[in-house]
Amino acid sequence: MTKHEPATDEELLDAVGPAFGKLRRSMLLEVENPISQKDLSRTLVLNIVLEAEQGDGREITVGAVAAYLAVDPSVASRMVSDSxxxxxxxxxxxxxxxxxxxxxxxPEGRDMMARFRRHQRAAFEQVTADWSERDRLDLARLMLKYVDAQNALRHR
Structure with a gap:
C-alpha cells in the first residue's frame, strides 16, 4: 500500500472526487510541446464542439457550451469569444x-485539439511510466467506462 492509499473502502471512495479535481490541474505537466494554461482552458470549449462534430453532428451554440460546462451563459459567451x-x-x-x-x-482549432490529444497521451505515459502495462491499460479502460457511464446519465 502506498502512503497515499486510503486504508478502507469508504476512505477510498471518499478520495475519488478530490482525485478527479486534481486531474485537470495536473494536465500542465512538463511534457514535450506543453499546452499553455490559456489554451488548456480553451480546450474545454473546443472539446465540446469537436465531440459534437465527431459524434451525432448536433449543432453547438453558446447556450450548449454553457449547459455542458454548467456555467452562466455570459461566462460561456466570454469563453467562446476568446476561442x-x-x-x-x-x-x-x-x-x-x-x-x-x-x-x-x-483548421487552427483542429490543430490545437490534435496537439492537445498528443499532450494528454504524453502526460498519461509520463505519469504511468513505472506502472505495469496491465495497470496502464486497466486504468484507461476503466476511465473510458466511467466517462461513458457519466455521459449516459447526462442524456437521461
Missing part, C-alpha cells in the same frame, strides 16, 4: 434554424 479571437472557433448560421448561430472548429 474565436484566438482563431480556434468560427461562428456560422445554423442549417436547421437560420436565426441561430452555431460554432465550428477552425
Amino acid at each position: 474565436i479571437s484566438a482563431g480556434y472557433l468560427v461562428r456560422a448560421a445554423s442549417q436547421q434554424d437560420g436565426r441561430r448561430t452555431i460554432l465550428h472548429l477552425s
Whole structure:
C-alpha cells in the first residue's frame, strides 16, 4: 500500500472526487510541446464542439457550451469569444434554424485539439511510466467506462 492509499473502502471512495479535481490541474505537466494554461482552458470549449462534430453532428451554440460546462451563459459567451479571437472557433448560421448561430472548429482549432490529444497521451505515459502495462491499460479502460457511464446519465 502506498502512503497515499486510503486504508478502507469508504476512505477510498471518499478520495475519488478530490482525485478527479486534481486531474485537470495536473494536465500542465512538463511534457514535450506543453499546452499553455490559456489554451488548456480553451480546450474545454473546443472539446465540446469537436465531440459534437465527431459524434451525432448536433449543432453547438453558446447556450450548449454553457449547459455542458454548467456555467452562466455570459461566462460561456466570454469563453467562446476568446476561442474565436484566438482563431480556434468560427461562428456560422445554423442549417436547421437560420436565426441561430452555431460554432465550428477552425483548421487552427483542429490543430490545437490534435496537439492537445498528443499532450494528454504524453502526460498519461509520463505519469504511468513505472506502472505495469496491465495497470496502464486497466486504468484507461476503466476511465473510458466511467466517462461513458457519466455521459449516459447526462442524456437521461
